[in-house]
Amino acid sequence: MAYDSNNIFAKILRGEIPCDKVYEDEHVLAFNDISPKCPVHVLVIPKGAYENIGDIAENGKHGEMGALMHGIAEVARLTGVDKTGYRVISNTGEDGGQEVPHLHFHVLGGRPVGPMVKRAD
Numbered sequence: 001m002a003y004d005s006n007n008i009f010a011k012i013l014r015g016e017i018p019c020d021k022v023y024e025d026e027h028v029l030a031f032n033d034i035s036p037k038c039p040v041h042v043l044v045i046p047k048g049a050y051e052n053i054g055d056i057a058e059n060g061k062h063g064e065m066g067a068l069m070h071g072i073a074e075v076a077r078l079t080g081v082d083k084t085g086y087r088v089i090s091n092t093g094e095d096g097g098q099e100v101p102h103l104h105f106h107v108l109g110g111r112p113v114g115p116m117v118k119r120a121d
């Protein structure tokens with residue numbers, strides 16, 4: 001399926017809607033989640049148009065994937081959760097519960113984040 005350039009994060013990247021920016025560099029933008037699940041809940045996204053991890057792994061240009069890891073570490077440092085611990089989540093596709101079809105990493109912390117996944121028997 002082709003990347004949908006009308007998704008909300010693409011609009012943020014084009015400056016069409018605002019975001020509460022936490023960090024930015026050549027390849028990465030990070031901003032506070034509009035509906036935070038933890039005291040620290042930041043979304044780290046590539047500036048490139050990738051839907052998910054598989055997409056960037058296949059089509060990403062040199063440096064983009066490393067820049068995402070660097071961006072996550074920078075967000076952790078800037079928000080202080082590098083000291084206390086944090087969780088990184090990238091929901092992918094239907095079963096993963098992905099709502100926005102632009103690759104993003106949730107950085108969650110500021111309190112114990114809790115069990116990794118609830119078992120649904």
Ligand code: AMP
Nearest residue numbers: 008019032033034035091097098099100
């Ligand atoms: P996911 O379910 O992994 O696709 O997560 C999408 C996330 O984007 C959710 O946590 C939303 O709260 C968040 N979100 C949606 N719209 C915005 C927005 N305009 N600014 C910041 N976060 C947003």
